[in-house]
Amino acid sequence: MKPLVPFVRDVEEGPHPELTAALRSHLPDVDLIEHAEIDPARLSEATVAIVDGPSADQLASLTNLGLVQSTWAGVEAIIPAVPEGVLIARMVDPRLAVTMAEAALAWTLYLHRDMPRYARQQRDRTWLAHPLVHAEDRRVGIAGLGVLGVAAARVLSDHGFAVAGWARSPKAIAGVSCFHGDAGLERLLERSDIVINLLPDTDATVATFDAQAFAWMPHGSSLINLGRGPTIDDDALLAALDSGQLDHAVLDVFDVEPLPIDHRFWVHDSVTVLPHITGPTTVETAAVIAASNVRRFLATGVVPADALVDRSLGY
């Protein structure tokens, strides 16, 4: 009999037939069944589950797990739902790194080339050119130097921007000034015209971007949040935008998603709201990687070290 592998998805998101089909095609020796369709008597059979998004209730019903494989890079919603001792593997997909680096470049160019200002001018039918800043004179700072942050730093540096990065622990990237630790964050922020946040959501990163952080940034600088919503203090961000300390914010992630309809971000002239679209899972590549990890765990009891989540760090 094939081993049962439940496929667990956020009930509110509904089914994802493409991802289910792709996982099945790469796991022919496994009985991959959507959680809702599993006979309750069989739930304790499963030693591995594949999880696509936050799914605490369904995970609690699986009492004999050894591994939870996430299809997402961000696992902050999964960790609290998985008992200590059960391994969690996050998605480490080179394709996602390419997609996120492209997004970092696209939204940096959006700010670098003054697109929000020219959009406001079009609304007012104003024909007015502003001085061009060359890429080498535009200082871009990246908070978070994991796989995604490093990929973004490389693409932005290759384009010619003056790139620096910050991480909890020391890092070295060719052509990129790397800061670390609490003092390093201040140094990164005070030298950056555009800051890109790629931090994960952990106990240590909550409200990293608070009133103090925005005060460290140069007057008229901008923020791009591609990481997680809770890393930013929304009220402090709005105050910094209202005062002109910050020029613009591009936000792809939020404390509550979808962003509530009455949130000021929607209507703020200096905020670009995106519906969490910059780094979607690519079905084909994510299915191959998740299937590979699941097969390896079923055969050997381990998963690749770079995918294994450290619960103490939160990613």
Next chain:
Amino acid sequence: MKPLVPFVRDVEEGPHPELTAALRSHLPDVDLIEHAEIDPARLSEATVAIVDGPSADQLASLTNLGLVQSTWAGVEAIIPAVPEGVLIARMVDPRLAVTMAEAALAWTLYLHRDMPRYARQQRDRTWLAHPLVHAEDRRVGIAGLGVLGVAAARVLSDHGFAVAGWARSPKAIAGVSCFHGDAGLERLLERSDIVINLLPDTDATVATFDAQAFAWMPHGSSLINLGRGPTIDDDALLAALDSGQLDHAVLDVFDVEPLPIDHRFWVHDSVTVLPHITGPTTVETAAVIAASNVRRFLATGVVPADALVDRSLGY
């Protein structure tokens, strides 16, 4: 006595003290004087003029010219004002190629990453993600493969887009499919999701983008005009946008600039209007290049071949 070199600028644009100062610092052996300040009795002395923008009336007053050096790459407004037999040198600045290639990348990513659609959704407070297209599946076509077009093709190809180009005569660029001639234009347009126009304004390019051209483009494709306004038939473009044949147009150049306040482009939901900002002259580099050409002409009577304008081609 130092040779007199008039500096000629569009009267409506007013003076440009930074450019004047930079030119003077790179031409210490020349008497560079703004046209309006030259004693009329001396106008016939000048064998070289430096021109920044359209300036037909002032040029007509200089009766003994051998060379007109433009600070712009586009010389369509200068050619009719300069007698046959007088050399015209256009600005060929590697810095401009970098700036234009960056603009081509920035506005391609703007369309590639659906920024206009997400901006409309923000206005309506709509939280809705659309499928991501990978760069290798996005076909970008470049019309015009001069110095600027080739630089743009290389940057877009390096980023991973599926790039093709078109020019009047055959070209070869590594990694870029090159079409040429009348039949080649149809082939370029029918395979391109995003078309970037970098054609100069000449007798041969007027209304290159007409109703037929837009019909050749795939349904739902987009246009970026960084070249010159007259290469596009505005009414045909508006019809293609209204019918949905074209999804979006990014326009940086227009038949009449500034764009008249009552033009439909200003208020069209599928048009991004820019005030001719994508490829400004960089004072430092342009002054060095113009000064070098002027010195060479005064010493030898010639200018570099790549800068020399072919009146029969119009660039």
